[in-house]
Amino acid sequence: MDGCGHDHAQMGMKPAAVRAALDAAEAACGLDGERMTAPRRRVLELLLAAGEPVKAYDLIAAYGRDGEAAKPPTVYRALEFLERRGLAHRIASLSAYVACSHDRAEHAAAFLICDCCGATAEVPAGAGAQLAGSAGDLGFVIQRATVEAHGLCARCRPDA
């Protein structure tokens, strides 16, 4: 949303925090016998530094430190890995990707997405609770859920 008449806060981690998070993620991968390779690390770095949902093609454009773009499969493969590890999430309603904001990756995340400033909060998301009720009645077994609420964050609410 543009022209909303107010400033938007800066988001994303500072470089030192990004490095720390990357190192932690790399260590966790090592314990599981998975490899935090260069492209995976780079894509996670971009997501962490942004701190908000980023479009895949923005990652592709920003990938090279010299301003050179990556090839799409490079970034999409890294994103697939990061999602599988719980280090990143896809926001289907935005066709965008965001770094997971939890220390320990939770499955079943839910998101509050501000349509004004783009800020995204990842919330604990047993939000499938009521959903699980309906599902159970129908004999439906839930394996994963996409829960994305759009609206206005506290900073962007006109009243407040």
Added chain:
Amino acid sequence: MDGCGHDHAQMGMKPAAVRAALDAAEAACGLDGERMTAPRRRVLELLLAAGEPVKAYDLIAAYGRDGEAAKPPTVYRALEFLERRGLAHRIASLSAYVACSHDRAEHAAAFLICDCCGATAEVPAGAGAQLAGSAGDLGFVIQRATVEAHGLCARCRPDA
């Protein structure tokens, strides 16, 4: 999911039911001063007959009764109208569209999507309930929500 080793039920309305639903939708539009034009009616007809989520380009391909395809904007504009009226919903996690299964359009629908047979159940979806709690704590105002649970329906569950 293919090769899952069991049959899938047929879905979708019979022609008579489709006609009835189309006429009802048209009447409702008339009351609100909106026009159920030919392309809108045709796209809704295809969605109702399918009874499950349909990709936009499948609608485009099936649009002409003589096997001729529509132009993309024709179908996308009709879908936009149907969504606005609550007659259809977009399933973001599938990039697909489905006819609304409620007589009276509810806002804030939630979906149970079987990854095996493609069947989709639209459930009452106060499923934002717990979500609303987290949102309130953060001062976040929810305007609309995407709630899509993937899993296996009763017919496709291996146990059952």
Added chain:
DNA sequence: GGTCGTGATGTTATCTCATAACACTCCCTC
């Protein structure tokens, strides 16, 4: 230390999903 298998990457090409832009038509209203 070799070699073998697996998983990851690089590269090209293509496929799917969605919309911008503009001309034209239909219908309602005055």
Added chain:
DNA sequence: GAGGGAGTGTTATGAGATAACATCACGACC
């Protein structure tokens, strides 16, 4: 019957994602 707004037809293009295949890096095993 002129004017305005909503809707449609058409062309072109932008944006999102993946298929296919060659090559490369790494660990396991002998």
